[in-house]
Amino acid sequence: MKTLYKGMDVVSALQFSRSDVELLIQVAEDLRRAVERGERLDIARGRVMFTAFFEPSTRTRLSFQFAMVKLGGSVVDLGPEEVSSMAKGETPEDTLRTVDSYGPDLVVVRHREPGFAKKAAEICKAPVINAGDGYNEHPTQALLDVYTIWRVFGRVDGVKVGMMGDLRYGRTISSLSYTLSNFRDVEIYFISPKELSPREEVLKVLDQRRVKYELYEKPDDVMEKLDVLYVTRLQKERMKPEDYERLKGSYIITYDYLKKFSRIPIILHPLPRVWELTTDVDVLPQAMYFEQAKNGLYTRMALIKLILGL
Amino acid sequence: MKTLYKGMDVVSALQFSRSDVELLIQVAEDLRRAVERGERLDIARGRVMFTAFFEPSTRTRLSFQFAMVKLGGSVVDLGPEEVSSMAKGETPEDTLRTVDSYGPDLVVVRHREPGFAKKAAEICKAPVINAGDGYNEHPTQALLDVYTIWRVFGRVDGVKVGMMGDLRYGRTISSLSYTLSNFRDVEIYFISPKELSPREEVLKVLDQRRVKYELYEKPDDVMEKLDVLYVTRLQKERMKPEDYERLKGSYIITYDYLKKFSRIPIILHPLPRVWELTTDVDVLPQAMYFEQAKNGLYTRMALIKLILGL
Amino acid sequence: MKTLYKGMDVVSALQFSRSDVELLIQVAEDLRRAVERGERLDIARGRVMFTAFFEPSTRTRLSFQFAMVKLGGSVVDLGPEEVSSMAKGETPEDTLRTVDSYGPDLVVVRHREPGFAKKAAEICKAPVINAGDGYNEHPTQALLDVYTIWRVFGRVDGVKVGMMGDLRYGRTISSLSYTLSNFRDVEIYFISPKELSPREEVLKVLDQRRVKYELYEKPDDVMEKLDVLYVTRLQKERMKPEDYERLKGSYIITYDYLKKFSRIPIILHPLPRVWELTTDVDVLPQAMYFEQAKNGLYTRMALIKLILGL
Incomplete structure (x- = not known):
């Protein structure tokens, strides 16, 4: 249609x-x-x-x-x-x-x-x-995200996308999830502190459309499964200080962190980035966020x- | 000429x-x-x-x-x-x-x-x-005001225009008065607290050009005579607090207020409006201020x- | 080349x-x-x-x-x-x-x-x-400065340019000096408090390129030699208060000040001006700073x- x-x-x-x-x-x-x-x-x-x-x-x-x-x-x-x-x-x-x-x-x-x-x-x-x-x-952001995925993999069907950071208040998360839900066999891995997991309305749409998704608290457990890691900012102002300090380390993507894994997914980010994605990642061939912006x-x-x- | x-x-x-x-x-x-x-x-x-x-x-x-x-x-x-x-x-x-x-x-x-x-x-x-x-x-504002009047009535000669609010420091008031003064049999009704009545220089031009005008303190007394009610903001910062509180009610144009009259003039406003013209007026066919802006x-x-x- | x-x-x-x-x-x-x-x-x-x-x-x-x-x-x-x-x-x-x-x-x-x-x-x-x-x-400023000099004198070779004000932190000073250094027999007179004299790197380029320059603390001593007086702002925030008050008067170019000299150079200024070049200078034929901006x-x-x- x-x-x-x-x-x-x-x-x-x-x-x-x-x-x-x-x-x-x-x-x-x-x-x-x-x-x-x-x-x-x-x-x-x-x-x-x-x-x-x-x-x-x-x-x-x-x-x-x-x-x-x-x-x-x-x-x-x-x-x-x-x-x-x-x-x-x-x-x-x-x-x-x-x-x-x-x-x-x-x-x-x-x-x-x-x-x-x-x-x-x-x-x-x-x-x-x-x-x-x-x-x-933020629907046009979702369009460019999916366009980027399509350009990298030649398809959107079957991609495994990890979305990380503030999934509750990040407007790109809902729009990207909705857009991906049009495609077959997509798998979404939501990675966030519990209190910043996706809004009910978003998960409900995914349930209705029978999109497979899972919730994680740390990226480590799922990294090697992913085709795409979609990084967003973890918003300090929305968390308890003690949780923030405890969790912060798990949500910073650095060159050294990525190098620990046998398989690195492409890294996307809606930008602007602050501290959650360090500039030393820019040299990796998987760093696609500026290409993403261009798209x-x-x-x-x-x-x-x-x-x-x- | x-x-x-x-x-x-x-x-x-x-x-x-x-x-x-x-x-x-x-x-x-x-x-x-x-x-x-x-x-x-x-x-x-x-x-x-x-x-x-x-x-x-x-x-x-x-x-x-x-x-x-x-x-x-x-x-x-x-x-x-x-x-x-x-x-x-x-x-x-x-x-x-x-x-x-x-x-x-x-x-x-x-x-x-x-x-x-x-x-x-x-x-x-x-x-x-x-x-x-x-x-x-604000001469171009006056041109669009008069253009709006012309589009509604098919003429400017003979229109009866009430101007309400801060007539002393409102720059649209002087320009509109001057522009109207070119037309025959126009009548202007200035409605404002005494301390915010039009500047001498404006009244002098109207006197010289023999334009009929009258000064009022409240819109009630003149409303049913008007073809046009031109609302402007009453500026709190230019009045004594006690005067402001006393007079304020007389200078808020609402749906309920207008409905008391047997005849409602078209309502113009140079915009932006703050509180002096409530949004419930927007539904009236006489509410012409967005049309005015478009003009x-x-x-x-x-x-x-x-x-x-x- | x-x-x-x-x-x-x-x-x-x-x-x-x-x-x-x-x-x-x-x-x-x-x-x-x-x-x-x-x-x-x-x-x-x-x-x-x-x-x-x-x-x-x-x-x-x-x-x-x-x-x-x-x-x-x-x-x-x-x-x-x-x-x-x-x-x-x-x-x-x-x-x-x-x-x-x-x-x-x-x-x-x-x-x-x-x-x-x-x-x-x-x-x-x-x-x-x-x-x-x-x-x-600020290289494009230097280009328009030199274009202005060329338009006034029909040449750049041999011009005597006084540059006055904050020569240390004024970015137009370095770029203009470099651009002038391409021409033959140019003489540069730097006029500033000692602590705001040009940066070493600028003087070094002039030395290498064998451009004649001299350092002065007051414009009086050199004014009648100049073809061009290039005025820039003396920056209060970069000086000791007592030096500022002592020197200030020497760096304000006024109509009366200029009229003391038997020969007045053309006056340039990258603009915006604040107090160092008074508006009464604007009437002089030598006041070329608006022409300069146009260039x-x-x-x-x-x-x-x-x-x-x-």
Whole structure:
């Protein structure tokens, strides 16, 4: 069933079917080849994307902006919250409703409130893409994650993915789990302190879709089974200090740590990293996180192309 | 007398004659039709607008940026004051003089200092548009306000406009009054606490131009006479606490409040709103403030087109 | 020897040979004439410049952005540090590596850390231009300074340049000295408190290249010899309070001060100025600092054109 269509809102990774993801991968690959050949695309000429990041972002904001500009389109950015009318006390709802009336062809929105993207999609006539709504979802991140897996392994079916860190409040975890659930024989290994294990709603979807998953507290026990280790930040502020100190060591991926294993999975990370993934890992051929970030450009170009019907 | 010409500075609404306003409305309507037909305009290709907002803005800044981009032009933005050389102690005059030398085709400027736009126009070779100079003026807001009135009533002559809130320090009040004063038989009802009634200079212009106006302290007494109620924020920081608490209730427009009247005028608001206009009013057909904001896009496209001589 | 080529990084003014500087001046002049004729250039269509200012900037950032847009290209800006992932603790190295993977055609970078531009050039596949790295260098400023001197005197050979202020930590001083050292019979007069005299590494280059220079503590003694007085800010925070108060008066250039001399050199300043160059000087024909800033546009257009091979 194909659900990806011109003018659609992208609020949740649950909206994507397997064939949607496959279409996106194919369009991303086509665009990648065009860009690498040095073609200057111009298909979005005259189209305007509005980027509204009510929460800080580098990677996602800039990759959307590069994606649009590389398609030949234009970008108008909300700017940092402080300079906008938020400073005068306006709600983000009023801001979006107003800017939507200026006729953007596409609105990309990030906000710290879970569910905000859905609300934005209801407010805006323009199609809305969720670029992260609190701990809830980050569907375009999941698309680029799966695209990266596909590029490495040539398939997504059957991959064994370990997700490590703060699985409860990490919005990439839910979206990636949902997206992977479209594929056959995927196995997910959730690795986190008990209090940061995935939210019930995420596990429920995996149960319904009969995705095999297991919960672990440490990566050691599962490392050699994995094709992919997806590292995210362990968030100190959400844990008891004594637990944090006890567990911290288990969630730092270093070169020396990885070298202990007979088989090292590819390492992904949504970035930005802080201390949980040390820079000495960068030299390993399995370190794919910068390649992963780069894949975000093509994924987002593909999504924009499909949503704008170009 | 036509005073709107290629290369002109727009510093004050007093510069506009009736025929200027009528020309702007006509050009705005033409551009609106083109945009609504899905035409991708390209007449400003290669032109650069510089937006310098030394004071926070969402609506005005973004609507100018959308207006320019939708005409096919480009925008360079000063960015928030903190990242600019202001942080090193540079005066805005030096900043403008420098950037003007980079050859923008148009400069849009906002600053908290009354009279700053006039100063900017003297400094810059490029035409300057005043996007708000302290409590003084906001002429493009007045143009979109009058355009909105024209679209609702099919005329501006003879309209009865109530302006409510902080009329002393609200820069949209002076500019709107000046712009309305070009039309025949307009009646203005100023509704505010005594200490926030319009500045002498504004009333003087209305006297000279023989515009009928009256001063009220509460909206109740005049509501049913009005075609338009123009709501602005009552500014707590400019009033005695006891006056504020006493008067506050009279300056909050809610659904229930409006429903008491046998005839409800259209409701305009320059936005952003804080508490003086509640969101339950949004459902009323008379709530025109988002339409008004949208009209800002077409008004500004028209103004840019005329000033750039496109 | 020509060292300016397509795809090159511009990290230090030491990279430029005399023929490089002459080529840049010639291309800048050609572009200037085109712009002044009202030509709308389009040679950078489809190219994207990424501007990453990790330190505040108005002039340099905006002149790069205007330069790119006036060549027909597009700009993506990092935005203020606070809104970017720096807020989450990401290193600028990770940020650059990521954004470089989005395929900018050119990266312009400023950072408070001396040597950062070199590091950025190693990280990025795209050519990198140093827009200021701490107290170290600011090579494009030097190019526009020398272009300004050339436009005034018709030559650079033989000019007598006084550089005044904080010569130790002013990054324009080192880059300008290096660039001038390519020309014949240039004389440099460094005017500063002893503790703010030029860094050893700068004087060493001048010695090696046999450039004549002298060190002074006050401008009075040398003023009438100069063709150019290059004023920079005396930085209070780097001096003992008693020295600062004693010396301050000697480093403020005012109209009255200049009028004491029988011969006034042209006055340059990298801007922004604070108190060291008063606005009453602006009326003098020798006040060339706004012209100098304007020359930055053409210099940067020329550099972009040459680096992108347009």
